[in-house]
Amino acid sequence: xxxxxxxxxxxxxxxxxxxxxxxxxxxxxxxxxxxxxxxxxxxxxxxxxxxxxxxxxxxxxxxxxxxxxxxxxxxxxxx
Amino acid sequence: xxxxxxxxxxxxxxxxxxxxxxxxxxxxxxxxxxxxxxxxxxxxxxxxxxxxxxxxxxxxxxxxxxxxxxxxxxxxxxxxxxxxxxxxxxxxxxxxxxxxxxxxxxxxxxxxxxxxxxxxxxxxxxxxxxxxxxxxxxxxxxxxxxxxxxxxxxxxxxxxxxxxxxxxxxxxxxxxxxxxxxxxxxxxxxxxxxxxxxxxxxxxxxxxxxxxxxxxxxxxxxxxxxxxxx
Numbered sequence: 001x002x003x004x005x006x007x008x009x010x011x012x013x014x015x016x017x018x019x020x021x022x023x024x025x026x027x028x029x030x031x032x033x034x035x036x037x038x039x040x041x042x043x044x045x046x047x048x049x050x051x052x053x054x055x056x057x058x059x060x061x062x063x064x065x066x067x068x069x070x071x072x073x074x075x076x077x078x079x
Numbered sequence: 080x081x082x083x084x085x086x087x088x089x090x091x092x093x094x095x096x097x098x099x100x101x102x103x104x105x106x107x108x109x110x111x112x113x114x115x116x117x118x119x120x121x122x123x124x125x126x127x128x129x130x131x132x133x134x135x136x137x138x139x140x141x142x143x144x145x146x147x148x149x150x151x152x153x154x155x156x157x158x159x160x161x162x163x164x165x166x167x168x169x170x171x172x173x174x175x176x177x178x179x180x181x182x183x184x185x186x187x188x189x190x191x192x193x194x195x196x197x198x199x200x201x202x203x204x205x206x207x208x209x210x211x212x213x214x215x216x217x218x219x220x221x222x223x224x225x226x227x228x229x230x231x232x233x234x235x236x237x238x239x240x241x242x243x244x245x246x247x248x249x250x251x252x253x254x255x256x257x258x259x260x261x262x263x264x265x266x267x268x269x270x271x272x273x274x275x276x277x278x279x280x281x282x283x284x285x286x287x288x289x290x291x292x293x294x295x296x297x298x299x300x301x302x303x304x305x306x307x308x309x
Contacts, residue, residue, distance in 0.1 A: 017190065
């Protein structure tokens with residue numbers, strides 16, 4: 001199975017890289033971009049075939065390593 | 080009087096380990112134990128130092144990989160037993176990633192790597208790492224980091240402030256706020272845990288321990304440990 005994980009900064013956590021991207025877009029003439037939040041995308045190939053077990057295992061991975069829950073949120077898609 | 084026994088952990092891409100080893104040897108009179116990150120056995124020591132650098136290439140997040148390495152499990156056991164631990168720069172990032180210290184170190188607000196001397200105010204000299212300084216003393220110590228922007232949620236910040244656990248704060252040379260090199264919350268440069276045996280800081284005291292380095296303001300940090308632990 002594949003797990004697709006998005007890790008993003010929590011609301012309220014300043015994202016200086018997002019701000020720099022926003023300024024660069026504006027400098028390129030892309031107006032109307034009101035906010036940019038950047039994050040990480042992680043893809044895992046799993047040997048597990050049971051979606052429920054895969055979801056639980058990836059949740060555990062996100063909590064223990066793939067995200068820092070002090071500053072980040074994560075979302076998981078399993079297929 | 081038994082001399083203070085120390086150890087320095089070395090991760091792949093640590094790069095301030097030698098400065099730390101030199102500083103500890105100079106201060107304690109004994110060479111620290113040098114521990115490779117894959118070792119899961121730490122000799123009996125009073126204090127373990129996690130040095131600066133870019134452990135594991137800062138992959139995923141600064142300090143994230145190092146925080147999960149076998150040796151750090153032993154560092155956590157050492158700290159749980161009341162043993163002393165310091166984390167400088169990348170070492171501070173590792174300590175927050177393990178959860179031994181609260182909060183997280185994020186990318187500098189300027190997005191730039193900052194490498195220069197900064198002024199720090201000693202906000203609490205009642206710790207094993209600062210007792211040789213005066214309360215409120217302003218010292219000059221270099222920083223060299225890209226991710227030193229300390230973040231914690233408002234409740235954690237209040238707790239740190241109320242409990243006197245903000246040990247070092249960025250100030251200007253007169254000791255006033257307004258000279259923050261990285262955007263850290265509350266101008267925080269270094270914090271300590273509640274039990275006062277684990278300290279993390281972004282600036283590098285090990286880089287200013289003799290006149291040849293341009294100053295000795297870092298010496299008090301190491302002398303404090305000698306006072307506390309010998």
